[in-house]
Amino acid sequence: MSTEHVLVTGGAGYIGSHVVRQLSEAGYRVIVYDNLSTGSAEALVHGETLVVGDLEDTGKLDGVFRSYAPAAVLHFAAAIVAPESVSDPLKYYANNTANTLRLLQACVRHGVGRFIFSSTAAVYGFPEGGIAAESSPTVPINPYGTSKLMSEWMLRDTALAHGLRYVALRYFNVAGADPQSRMGQRTPEATHLIKVSCQAALGMRQGVSIFGTDYPTADGTGIRDYIHVEDLAAAHLAALAYLEREGESDTFNVGYGRGSSVREVIRVVREVSGIDFPVTEAARRPGDPGELVARADRIRNVLGWEPKFDDLQTIVADAWRWERKLAGV
Ligand SMILES: NC(=O)c1ccc[n+]([C@@H]2O[C@H](COP(=O)([O-])OP(=O)(O)OC[C@H]3O[C@@H](n4cnc5c(N)ncnc54)[C@H](O)[C@@H]3O)[C@@H](O)[C@H]2O)c1
């Protein structure tokens, strides 16, 4: 049990709010710094301190570091819509890269020793054979991925120069929600397959389009490594514990190492919901790799992370329960 303050940027968002809850339950004193652009104060369920502020506001950020002297920073705040990053790249370099720079400068000014960074499988682009290990080439194919890779590089160099230790976690396809439905993905216009399919089952969308049925995969549709947000959140606590026992800076994939196709996901959402929503076959979405699955052994071996929800039925059931609650049905 720790009584240290930890600062969580973007802690009112989808993933951050799950991590914040788990941190509180583990005894950390959590300070959330969030501009509520996509996050919500309602997602903070244990009375965590919320400072509503933007990362661009370095004066406010400095005030938070002075007031709470956090021992660690977990950095989730970002803009996250990959296609939007193609049409508005500077938004992504400003909010993801430049704001990570501001946060790192504040960490150096205030002597923060531990940092956990939300990175993404998008840094790999189209990995050879559809499987990405941490050592695979990083060749992002959109400004979102590039903005995150640049942040990883800043973090690496800052750590070497200033005695900060970090863990960068490259998330694969995050899905599901708190099993007790206290928090989940709130953005109504989200494009993620599992969320979209649950919305279709609720009649909030006309149906689901399968983007591409001619990939070189068993059923022709795209394959992804879907990870339950609760397991992903637990990976952050494992990373923090690792840094607390003086672990070296490192980068880890967070996935299960197993892929599911679009058709499989839709079949499970139909099964779990009991609703046969319309599905149409459409062209490939530009920039989508056919297969993107993690090599996921390092995080288990080094951080001792053990997933508890590694099952597509469970992920979908929790996502479905959350979507119904959000829709009030
Ligand atoms: N959702 C995914 O599938 C996925 C996959 C890979 C990586 N990630 C990364 O995980 C992190 C969290 O993503 P999410 O899905 O929870 O998104 P989200 O939009 O729900 O959360 C982002 C949070 O950051 C806040 N925020 C954004 N810009 C800010 C700023 N300038 N100052 C202060 N607060 C700001 C938002 O209000 C929100 O609460 C992001 O860094 C994202 O790149 C997400």
Ligand SMILES: O=c1ccn([C@@H]2O[C@H](COP(=O)(O)OP(=O)(O)O[C@H]3O[C@H](CO)[C@@H](O)[C@H](O)[C@H]3O)[C@@H](O)[C@H]2O)c(=O)[nH]1
């Ligand atoms: O309506 C839909 C939505 C998605 N898909 C397909 O479903 C799969 C998953 O798509 P989606 O849920 O949109 O996730 P990704 O495009 O794989 O991207 C997610 O996962 C990446 C990491 O792997 C993160 O970087 C991104 O932020 C996050 O959106 C892909 O094959 C898509 O082509 C459809 O067929 N129809």
